[in-house]
Amino acid sequence: MTDPTMRITRRDFARFSLAASAAMLGGSRTLRAAPPSGEPIRIGVLHSLSGTMAISETTLKDVILMLVELQNRKGGVLGRPLEAVVVDPASNWPLFAEKARQLLAVDKVSATFGCWTSVSRKAVLPVFEELDGILFYPVQYEGQECSRNVFYMGAAPNQQAIPAVDYLLSEDGGGAKRFALVGTDYVYPRTTNQILQSYLKQKGISDADVMVNYTPFGQSDWQTIVSQIKTFGSAGRKTAVISTINGDANVPFYKELAAQGISATDIPVMAFSVGEEELAGMDTKPLVGQLAAWNYFQSIDTPANQAFIQEWRAFTKNPRRTTNDPMEAHYIGFNLWVQAVTKAGTTDHDKVIETMVGLKQPNLTGSVAEVLPNHHITKPVYIGEIQEDGQFNVVWQTPRAVPGQAWSPFVPETRNLIGDWRAPIRCGNYDTVKKACLGTRHV
Amino acid sequence: MSERRRRVALLVLLGVVLAGAPAPSRAQTSDRTTSDAASPVDPFAGLTSPHFEAIAAAVGRLGAEGAPQAQAVLRALSAHHLFVAEDGGLYVREGESWTDARTGAPVASAPAGARMVRENNRVRGALAQAMAGQALLGGDAAARRDAAVRLADHPDPAMLPVVERALATPHEAGLDVPLQRARAAMLLSPGAPTTGEQAQSAAVRVLRDAGGLDARAVLARFAADEAAPAEARKAARRAIVTIDRRIRLWNLGQQVFYGLSLGSVLLLAAMGLAITFGVMGIINMAHGELVMLGAYTTYLTQKTLTAVAPGLAAFSLPLAVPVAFLVCGAAGMLIERGLIRFLYGRPLETLLATWGLSLVLQQAVRSLFGPTNVAVATPGWLAGSFQLGGLTITLDRFAIMLFAGAVMGAVLLVLRRTALGLQMRAVTQNRRMAALMGIRTARVDALTFGLGSGVAGLAGVAVSQIDNVSPNLGQGYIIDSFLVVVFGGVGNLWGTLAAAMTLGVGGKALEPLVGAVSGKILLLLLVILFIQRHPRGMFPLRGRGVES
Amino acid sequence: MTGGFAFRGVVRTAAAVLAIAALLALGSLLPQSTPLSVSPFVVTLAGKYLAYAMLALAVDLVWGFVGILTLGHAAFFALGGYAMGMYLVREIGARGVYGNPDLPDFMVFLSWKALPWYWWGSDHFVVAAVLVLAVPGALAALFGWLAFRSRVGGVYLSIITQALTYALMLAFFQNGLGFGGNNGLTDFKDVLGFDLHRPGTRAALLMISALVLAGAMLATRALVGGRFGRLLIAVRDAESRTRFLGYRPDQVKLLVWVVSALIAAVGGALYVLQVGIINPGEFAPANSIESVIWVAVGGRGTLSGAVIGAVLVNLGKTLFTAWLPELWLYGLGALFIATTLFLPQGLMGLGRHLVRRRAEVTPEITRPAGDAA
Structure with a gap:
């Protein structure tokens, strides 16, 4: 299955783009490491470039290509150049599994950066466990998973959803007493809403004050649901919407909100899947004040973030290109992997996985991401309000970075579970009451 | 690199962040003094x-x-434009000039350490x-x-x-x-x-x-x-009951409006197909992509107009209507001449070829405009809603309803009252005879397909106001469009209208009862069952030559 | 070729499928260093192609021989897959993430308390095997009975088959239905006690797929050959006339339609065994259209063409999504256009065309209303 011509063209292409960018940026760079040499280290990029998910994932592929290029300019890893192997799983979940197998078995990549949807991650998970690969997953997700072969760089529910609800309950967030949980019908909204419902109950919000609504993927007609929200909000108590609506359906949802005259000061909408990239495709004027919870915003003013934005704009040759949370997650993941390989002195999967836990990498917003024993990381949580220019104005943040929880304590079935991949537990789903590793996962 | 040095670097970084970033409300300790300095007499404090x-x-x-x-x-x-300086002074910035907000007096130079009031x-x-x-x-x-x-x-x-x-x-x-x-x-x-x-x-x-x-x-x-007081509370509860009853009544009307507006979108999306599929018998799977092209044309028109004549930007939508029609119509004629004319009489092969074409068009738009959504602004005169009794009429949806009606009228006019329309009907009814009468059938084919494609482009203009404008846009409409045309009866524009409105109102009536997903499934099953009872839709064409 | 279908190629193609599968299966069992060794990745891929070939064969049976252009055959494929998936999920048993011996993982974390009734018995392979055939078969029978009895034909039928699979897709996306929602069923461990990740199991599954495919090819060939085949042509090319002669075209169509659905369903079951995941995406109308295109590329109404088309198009997809991730869709689109424009008979037609020019029987199933020239 390996075709020599293919590899040559790809390498040629890499060389070409390297030369091009060097010509572009090279003049200002005085400090350059020795050029890497030897057999390249391959990393896989498993993001959909066509189909419905291309809208979100194509950007992440470009981020990895940029990070690879920057790393090669710094001298590669272990003195060897990095080479990105890009494949297109075309938003087709079985194809994700097939491509994952190809990356691991045929291309023999040292690590893979990829997936966006939970279903794509679930589809490749058995492959990564069987062939003992390493996957860096960059998107916020529903939790309830902890694989030895996956590093979860996105937020677990306690790093996004729970703080967001805390904010809405607070005085500054409007002191909401009624919640409409609106989401697309798939596993992330279902699980997140389940966790939130249980959390809201703990906070004294009765079931009658919580409305849950699910819509199909790509829902484009929100008239009925928005008017239902409006009615729900007329009970005399402050109402907030928590939206787990999937990317594509957000534009018509917000347009309908604006058309029916629901402003953020009346009924704020807290979204978990709307970031700068999504806003770039929307007319943001009617959305001012709507909320989003993320671990990164482009508007956060730190030197590291400024540098990253600049590199990104130079790389994409677009001076207005936006950055977003999953991009930062890839930035963190990539640098953690570089650290781990450098520290382990090898790309051997087992050794790299062992080395990862405990590594620290400064994130782009001024704090530090530390890899936890459950393969999640510490992340700060920010609440941002949408501004007219399509950026977010940070109105709240957690005082310190929050460690990610693989298993939610608010779901009865997973209350006692933890993940710990260090000796002696070495288990992703360890029951702390039974003192046993549930199921049979990799040892 | 030692751990300590890294930590020092980190602290420096943190310091920079804290100083530079607008301090969020949680950073309470650092600014306690200024907030305490608020004196009761100063309303601006x-x-x-x-x-x-x-x-x-x-x-x-x-x-x-x-x-x-x-x-x-x-x-x-x-x-x-309101800024607060380090010393607690409030200033208004207009361009480059500063005034003291408390007094309105101009200030000579920019106050030190001014930060915007958030x-x-x-x-x-x-x-x-x-x-x-x-x-x-x-x-x-x-x-x-x-x-x-x-x-x-x-x-x-x-x-x-x-x-x-x-x-x-x-x-x-x-x-x-x-x-x-x-x-x-x-x-x-x-x-x-x-x-x-x-x-x-x-x-x-x-x-x-x-x-x-x-x-x-x-x-x-x-x-x-x-x-x-208990008495007033009781009155309030009774008042709520009264209001709720009134709201419920209006709600029925509101649901009908939602249904008609959804129906109008379906009608717009399906009308072009009703021409190419219904009149010409071409199964054009790239129809959705023509709608997408219309939406992207709207985007480009708006962008160009904003760049060239910002004052006229509010009118980009009316301008986009003819532009989208012409662009998509031309694209349609190109498709007809370059691809479909080789496949006449083989409708199922056309389906496959146009499906391939739709893949190419999607990927082409993805390459040209990027995979992400592009933003089409809603002009001020289309934003918001007005109240009609207890009904909330959203302006954009209302405009789409009117637009759908106008397009429908125009298409009917073209088909019924123009020479081209006459020729189109002649060609579809009896191609050979029409040719013998001197009608240039090839030209009529191209024009008919162009008309259908142009109407798809018009749908794109409308859709750009309520939906994503992305390369995937067309995919969301193709199945529904076909269903509308088939449900209404192929070759009958009034049938298309009736089907679109039935599906729209039906969908909206089911949605509050069983939820959006189940409502859609139920509607699909009902249409399937209906077509199995009435194999040629609601308004079948009758007469010779219907069954081969 | 006016009297019947030409199938000389079917036996040869079936034999070729068996031979290649055997070669790959045996190669995968050899140690990695030997020159003839085959990567397990290739074995899984080949298995997937053969499962798709089953679907293509099913589509060819109804499209090529009865003239029903189905745009919803992936529904039967996916239903068969789900039936098998249910069994495989139950096989995981207590080895799941939560260690719950009764409930699949996705039910545990959505706080289901008990298995829904339609999951009963799914832990027995025999029951699963029956379900693989019974569920899609029953659906096809019901749908076909209603449709053919009322003489729904042509594009109308195409559009409602598409609506059917679309409705099923939406239904299976719902978490409330109890089939894992968008995530579907995945993370299978073993089948009948054999570890699904072992090369031996994989090789065996590939061989089984090849045998089933070859068997299905020969069975369909037997079905459409001979007297019954001639009746099929009559139904396809002049349904009304056949009816006036006293035949019952609706029953003929129904029979072939159900058989075709069963073949697709078995393909789906084999697919799940080898690909290891089944989710509502398999119901997507695009998948059904693609399966029609495999048939068109290979050559409609030839049986062998369906198999060859399915394997070649999917092989191309595998290669080009890796080599030209940004451009492959252009290629796929162009392939469809080129096939319909220049290869109306598909690759098989091209082969025959090179041998001899011959009079063409254009299978014109339907003409749009009013286009009766």
Whole structure:
């Protein structure tokens, strides 16, 4: 299955783009490491470039290509150049599994950066466990998973959803007493809403004050649901919407909100899947004040973030290109992997996985991401309000970075579970009451 | 690299962040001193605080008390022109010139360490409230009306004196109702001055007669308030029942409106297909992509117009209508000449070829414009909604309904009243005979397909106002469009209209009952069953040659 | 070729499928260093192609021989897959993430308390095997009975088959239905006690797929050959006339339609065994259209062409999504256009065309209303 011509063209292409960018940026760079040499280290990029998910994932592929290029300019890893192997799983979940197998078995990549949807991650998970690969997953997700072969760089529910609800309950967030949980019908909204419902109950919000609504993927007609929200909000108590609506359906949802005259000061909408990239495709004027919870915003003013934005704009040759949370997650993941390989002195999967836990990498917003024993990381949580220019104005943040929880304590079935991949537990789903590793996962 | 050095670097980084970033409200300790410095006499003091809570409170006071300079400061705040300096001074920046906000006196140079006074929803809400108060006392008639409605919908007892003052001064007749409503709502809101049961019951009656969700919310809150007099609370509960009954009735009408508006979108999307598929018999799987092209044409038109003549940007949508029609029509004719004409008489092969074409078009747009959504702005005259009795009519949806009707009329006119229409019908009814009569069938084919494609482009203009404009746009409409055409009966535009409206209203009627997903599934199954009973749709063409 | 279908190629193609599968299966069992060794990745891929070939064969049976252009055959494929998936999920048993011996993982974390009734018995392979055939078969029978009895034909039928699979897709996306929602069923461990990740199991599954495919090819060939085949042509090319002669075209169509659905369902079951995941995406109308295109590329109404088309198009997809991730869709689109424009008979037609020019029987199933020239 390996075709020599293919590899040559790809390498040629890499060389070409390297030369091009060097010509572009090279003049200002005085400090350059020795050029890497030897057999390249391959990393896989498993993001959909066509189909419905291309809208979100194509950007992440470009981020990895940029990070690879920057790393090669710094001298590669272990003195060897990095080479990105890009494949297109075309938003087709079985194809994700097939491509994952190809990356691991045929291309023999040292690590893979990829997936966006939970279903794509679930589809490749058995492959990564069987062939003992390493996957860096960059998107916020529903939790309830902890694989030895996956590093979860996105937020677990306690790093996004729970703080967001805390904010809405607070005085500054409007002191909401009624919640409409609106989401697309798939596993992330279902699980997140389940966790939130249980959390809201703990906070004294009765079931009658919580409305849950699910819509199909790509829902484009929100008239009925928005008017239902409006009615729900007329009970005399402050109402907030928590939206787990999937990317594509957000534009018509917000347009309908604006058309029916629901402003953020009346009924704020807290979204978990709307970031700068999504806003770039929307007319943001009617959305001012709507909320989003993320671990990164482009508007956060730190030197590291400024540098990253600049590199990104130079790389994409677009001076207005936006950055977003999953991009930062890839930035963190990539640098953690570089650290781990450098520290382990090898790309051997087992050794790299062992080395990862405990590594620290400064994130782009001024704090530090530390890899936890459950393969999640510490992340700060920010609440941002949408501004007219399509950026977010940070109105709240957690005082310190929050460690990610693989298993939610608010779901009865997973209350006692933890993940710990260090000796002696070495288990992703360890029951702390039974003192046993549930199921049979990799040892 | 030692651990300590890394830690030092990190601390420096953190320091930079804390100094440079706008301090979020949680960073409470560092700025405690400034907020404590607020003296009770200075109504502006709260604005210098880093806490949203204090800013909002100050805004509220400014709006209610009407200090001199207050209006200018509020306006500056809402325009992001209000700054606070290191020394606690407040300044307004207009371009490069600075004025002291408290006095209105010009300042020679930019104040040291000025940072913008920040807003969040709380501040924004207070600001809207305060501006409404100001407008009520000093604005023109329209502004006063808007302000009164705003105050009625967001009752804040602190604004009661303002409303009382407005009621006391002579005012136009139209203003009286919203002002009375605002006053009543404020009297029933928490924190209102105690006025006694009589006044409260009167207020309940005012709100009951006003009706609407906002009045209901006020009444519900009042009814739940244990401290309120029992009699008035009972009246409030009865009023809620009355309002709810009225809302339910209006809701039926509202559902019909939603259904018709969904139906209009379906009609627009399906009409082009009704021409190419219904009249010509071509299964054009790239139809959705033509809709997408129309939406992207709208985007480009808007972008170009904004760049060339920013003053006319509001009219980019009317301009996009002919442009999209021509672009998509031309694309359609190109497709017909380059691909479809080789496949006449083989409708199923056409399906496959156009499916391939749709893949190519999607990927081409992805390569050209990028995979992400592009933003098509809604012009001001299409934003928002108006009330028609108890109905909320959203302007964009309403415009789409009118537009769909106009396009339908125009298409019918072309088919029925023009020479081209006559030739089209002749060719579809009997191609060979038409050719013998001297009609250039090839040209008619191209024009018909162009017409259908152009109409798809028009659908794209409409859809750009309510949906994503992305390479995937077309995929979302293709299945529904085919279903509409087949359900209505192939070759019959009125059937298409009836089918679109049936599916729209039916879908919207099912949605509140069984949910959006199950509603859609149910509707699909009903259509499948219907077609199995009536294999040629609602309005089948009858006569010779229907069955081969 | 006016009297019947030409199938000389079917036996040869079936034999070729068996031979290649055997070669790959055996190669995968050899140690990695030997020259003839085959990567397990290739074995899984080949298995997937053969499962798709079953679907293509099913489509060819109804499209090529009865003239029903189905745009919803992936529904039967996916239903068969789900039936098998249910069994495989139950096989995981207590080895799941939560260690719950009764409930699949996705039910545990959505706080289901008990298995829904339609999951009963799914832990037995025999029951699963029956379900693989029974569920899609029953659906096809019901749908076909209603449709053919009322003489729904042509594009109308195409559009409602598409609506059917679309409705099923939406239904299976719902978490409330109890089939794992968008995530579907995945993370299978073993089948009948054999570890699904072992090369031996994989090789065996590939061989089984090849045998089943070859068997299905020969069975369909037997079905459409001979007298019954001639009746099929009559139904396809002149349905009304056949009816006037006293035949019952609706029953003929129904029979072939159900058989075709069963073949697709078995393909789906084999697919799940080898690909290891089944989710509502398999119901997507695009998948059904693609399966029609495999048939068109290979050559409609030839049986062998369906198999060859399915394997070649999917092989191309595998290669080009890796080599030209940004451009492959252009290629796929162009392939469809080129096939319909220049290869109306598909690759098989091209082969025959090179041998001899011959009079063409254009299978014109339907003409749009009013286009009766």
